[in-house]
Amino acid sequence: MGRRRWYSGRVSESNLQILLKKRPVGAARESDFEVREAAPPDPGDGEVLVRQRFMSLDPAMRGWMNDRRSYVPPVGLGDVMRAYGVGEVIRTRSDSFAEGDLVLGLLGWQRYAALEARHLQPVPAGIDPKLALGPLGMTGITAYFGLLDIARPTAGDTVLVSGAAGAVGSMVGQIAKIEGCRAVGIAGGEEKCRWLLDEVGYDAVIDYKAPGNLYAKLAEACPSGVDVFFDNVGGETLDTALRLINRRARVVICGAISIYNATERPEGPANYLHLLVKSARMECFIVLDFKDRYSEALAALGEWLAAGRLVYRFHVVDGLENAPSALGMLFDGSNHGKLLIRVD
Numbered sequence: 649m650g651r652r653r654w655y656s657g658r659v660s661e662s663n664l665q666i667l668l669k670k671r672p673v674g675a676a677r678e679s680d681f682e683v684r685e686a687a688p689p690d691p692g693d694g695e696v697l698v699r700q701r702f703m704s705l706d707p708a709m710r711g712w713m714n715d716r717r718s719y720v721p722p723v724g725l726g727d728v729m730r731a732y733g734v735g736e737v738i739r740t741r742s743d744s745f746a747e748g749d750l751v752l753g754l755l756g757w758q759r760y761a762a763l764e765a766r767h768l769q770p771v772p773a774g775i776d777p778k779l780a781l782g783p784l785g786m787t788g789i790t791a792y793f794g795l796l797d798i799a800r801p802t803a804g805d806t807v808l809v810s811g812a813a814g815a816v817g818s819m820v821g822q823i824a825k826i827e828g829c830r831a832v833g834i835a836g837g838e839e840k841c842r843w844l845l846d847e848v849g850y851d852a853v854i855d856y857k858a859p860g861n862l863y864a865k866l867a868e869a870c871p872s873g874v875d876v877f878f879d880n881v882g883g884e885t886l887d888t889a890l891r892l893i894n895r896r897a898r899v900v901i902c903g904a905i906s907i908y909n910a911t912e913r914p915e916g917p918a919n920y921l922h923l924l925v926k927s928a929r930m931e932c933f934i935v936l937d938f939k940d941r942y943s944e945a946l947a948a949l950g951e952w953l954a955a956g957r958l959v960y961r962f963h964v965v966d967g968l969e970n971a972p973s974a975l976g977m978l979f980d981g982s983n984h985g986k987l988l989i990r991v992d
């Protein structure tokens with residue numbers, strides 16, 4: 649499968665790898681990682697050697713660094729940090745992929761990865777490979793199922809989204825609009841709010857970093873209340889939004905980035921009884937819950953993208969060695985779009 653291209657089969661550079669050295673306390677720091685140069689691995693039987701081109705940085709990575717049971721095991725101390733990436737097959741010992749094919753998989757924080765072919769997905773030739781880590785990857789799929797399967801919005805609903813200018817949040821608002829809903833976003837800073845209004849198509853946006861009372865601003869932006877709250881942030885934002893939910897509202901817990909770096913036990917949402925009096929529902933999900941249905945999401949997202957109905961942007965940081973510092977951008981909001989590392 650895939651186009652066959654000429655390859656020398658030579659792997660000229662060493663394998664730059666970034667390992668988790670210490671379990672971070674609070675925000676991850678560069679000193680929690682170790683940079684190492686190793687020999688590129690030799691692919692075993694059924695494996696392919698991939699040279700990574702773009703690597704995804706995700707808020708969930710902070711959770712993977714904790715020594716705590718989660719939906720995936722923690723990254724071990726001394727192990728290469730976990731990450732999704734897109735790369736090119738350099739050598740193959742599998743019939744599934746040819747040299748030169750582009751593939752997506754858990755390549756990790758390293759330049760080269762040898763992985764079993766069954767753990768890799770082909771990236772269609774001719775598309776921007778970054779798309780497979782953004783709107784046509786986990787980001788888009790998360791927004792698609794989180795909104796359409798968990799929240800199940802109907803036309804006319806007010807859909808409130810926190811982290812609205814982020815990779816997932818910007819997709820959620822656009823899918824809500826496609827479904828005929830009113831999309832209201834919460835984001836930090838003037839530039840992000842302008843982008844959401846002028847280009848992404850949100851109907852109203854609240855800058856939570858601007859002075860003023862968040863509840864008052866949300867109440868003004870959602871005069872008919874909130875039917876769906878798609879939450880990427882948690883903490884105070886969730887607690888405030890709960891006060892505005894309508895009868896039979898759906899609160900989707902996609903993430904809670906405001907507490908991922910917490911060093912103390914976070915407080916629960918004090919306003920949860922609004923769920924009771926409104927006969928509302930709060931539901932969490934992990935995108936992996938839908939792994940058998942990814943193709944369904946990708947078909948819809950691909951169609952919308954081809955029709956020019958989805959706006960997106962990438963924030964690309966050059967150099968794998970910058971991954972530890974770039975991760976912090978997700979937590980201070982300095983990423984403007986899906987955060988990626990250009991490895992190659």
Ligand code: NDP
Binds near residue numbers: 835881
């Ligand atoms: P983003 O591109 O949204 O980047 C993170 C953004 O979060 C920042 O740019 C910042 O935006 C905002 N943020 C950071 N800290 C805070 C804070 N304390 N309060 C408010 N906003 C904050 O990342 P993703 O789109 O990749 O991820 C968004 C969320 O989706 C995360 O919670 C993530 O864990 C979750 N997720 C869940 C999945 C699932 O399967 N359930 C799968 C993928 C992602 P701003 O400048 O606006 O503050």
